[in-house]
Every structure is written in structure tokens, then in C-alpha cells.
Amino acid sequence: MRELLERHYGYLFEEPLLDEIEAVGVCKKVKQGEILMDIGQRITAMPLLFSGAIKIMREDEHGDELILYFIEKGDTCAMTFSCCMGTGKSEIRAVAEVDTELLMIPIEKMEEWLSRYSSWRQFILDSYHTRLSELMETVDTLAFMKMDERLFKYLKDKAMVTHDDMIYATHQQVAHDLHTSRVVISRLLKQMEKEGKIELHRNQIKVLDL
DNA sequence: ACATTAAGTGATT
DNA sequence: AATCACTTAATGT
Numbered sequence: 001m002r003e004l005l006e007r008h009y010g011y012l013f014e015e016p017l018l019d020e021i022e023a024v025g026v027c028k029k030v031k032q033g034e035i036l037m038d039i040g041q042r043i044t045a046m047p048l049l050f051s052g053a054i055k056i057m058r059e060d061e062h063g064d065e066l067i068l069y070f071i072e073k074g075d076t077c078a079m080t081f082s083c084c085m086g087t088g089k090s091e092i093r094a095v096a097e098v099d100t101e102l103l104m105i106p107i108e109k110m111e112e113w114l115s116r117y118s119s120w121r122q123f124i125l126d127s128y129h130t131r132l133s134e135l136m137e138t139v140d141t142l143a144f145m146k147m148d149e150r151l152f153k154y155l156k157d158k159a160m161v162t163h164d165d166m167i168y169a170t171h172q173q174v175a176h177d178l179h180t181s182r183v184v185i186s187r188l189l190k191q192m193e194k195e196g197k198i199e200l201h202r203n204q205i206k207v208l209d210l
Numbered sequence: 211a212c213a214t215t216a217a218g219t220g221a222t223t
Numbered sequence: 224a225a226t227c228a229c230t231t232a233a234t235g236t
Contacts, residue, residue: 147224170216171217172216180224180225182217183225186217187218187219187224189217190218190219202216202233202234
């Protein structure tokens with residue numbers, strides 16, 4: 001586990017902090033599709049990703065879902081902090097997009113380190129900033145109904161986190177993630193295929209324009 | 211061969 | 224962009 005820490009976070013954190021992380025962190029492996037955190041659930045720990053990817057989504061009152069973003073190796077979930085400060089309950093659902101290895105850090109520790117380690121503070125601030133920017137982008141495309149841009153970003157992100165330019169999903173499932181109808185996705189995908197950005201097959205989409 | 215499920219299309223709002 | 228209605232294509236039994 002120390003090797004994993006060194007490899008992914010060694011360049012970020014100083015030795016004493018790495019020691020503390022190792023002492024207090026709990027290693028966890030999750031399989032694809034497993035729900036790491038659901039809406040309303042109490043948050044007791046924050047994740048540090050070693051490998052794999054997590055899909056972060058929100059749900060409306062009718063149970064409809066909407067993808068917010070993916071987190072990958074070297075990332076943490078910025079929502080953890082805002083949830084800790086507020087209700088302590090999760091506002092989001094986190095599902096493993098692929099098999100994932102991560103380390104769970106108790107939230108008391110993450111607060112304590114905030115004042116004791118500047119590298120930790122920097123790390124938290126940075127990830128907060130990155131996430132916020134991402135969210136702003138999502139809000140932009142949502143507000144202006146640019147479904148084509150959202151779809152293409154989604155495909156690229158998905159190809160990125162799975163390290164595979166082939167995406168195994170039906171148009172229906174994609175539509176569900178982006179909270180729109182299958183017909184819309186089919187049309188946009190068809191158009192993107194004509195533009196040479198992707199290749200379409202049954203149950204799979206190949207992203208070319210990476 | 212038939213039923214089921216995924217994907218493509220035109221028309222309408 | 225969403226929805227409806229309908230067609231076509233791919234797959235499973």
C-alpha cells in the first residue's frame with residue numbers, strides 16, 4: 001500500500017503526511033457498478049483514488065439521474081467537504097465506473113491535516129477549484145441546452161476513464177446518464193458519425209477524435 | 211422463423 | 224430539444 005501511496009501521491013505530499021495517511025487510511029476495492037455513496041447517506045470518510053474511476057451523479061425527486069462528472073486516480077471527491085460542513089449527508093451518488101482501488105480517510109483527519117500540512121491544504125483547494133470549474137462548464141451547457149457538446153464531452157470522459165476508445169453502452173443508457181431521451185442521443189450520435197468523430201455499432205461507440 | 215431489444219427517421223410541438 | 228409513431232437492423236431462443 002505504501003508503494004501505491006508513493007506512486008500516486010508521493011510528489012504531492014511530504015513524508016510525515018504520507019506516514020499519517022498510511023496509518024489512518026483504509027484500503028478499499030470496489031467492483032464496477034458498485035455504489036460507493038448514495039444520496040442521504042452519512043459521510044464519514046473521504047476517498048483518495050489510486051486507480052479506476054468513479055461516476056458522480058445527482059438525482060431529482062422522480063428518481064431521474066444526471067451525471068455531474070467523473071473522478072479518477074489522484075483525485076478526491078470535492079463534494080465530501082461541502083457535505084461535511086453542511087448536513088453531513090451526501091448530496092450525490094457515487095458509482096464505480098470501472099473496478100477501482102481507493103483509500104478511505106476519516107473526515108476528522110482531513111480537517112486536522114488542513115491546518116497542519118500546507119501540501120494537503122493545497123491539494124484540497126486545487127481539487128475544489130478543478131471540480132468547481134468542471135461544474136461551471138456543465139451548468140453552461142445545461143443552461144444553453146447544448147446537448148451535442150455535453151454528449152461529446154461525456155463520450156471523451158468515458159473513453160478517458162476506461163482507457164478504451166470503445167464505449168460499451170446503448171444509446172438508452174447514455175441518454176439516461178445525460179438525462180435526455182434516447183432519440184436525441186441517437187440523432188446526435190448519427191450526426192457525429194457523419195462528421196467522422198465516432199464510429200457506431202450496436203451496443204458500442206468508438207471515439208475517434210481524441 | 212419468431213420475439214425481443216437497439217437504433218434510425220420524419221413529423222410535430 | 225423532446226415526444227410520438229413507425230421502420231429497420233441486430234440478437235437471442
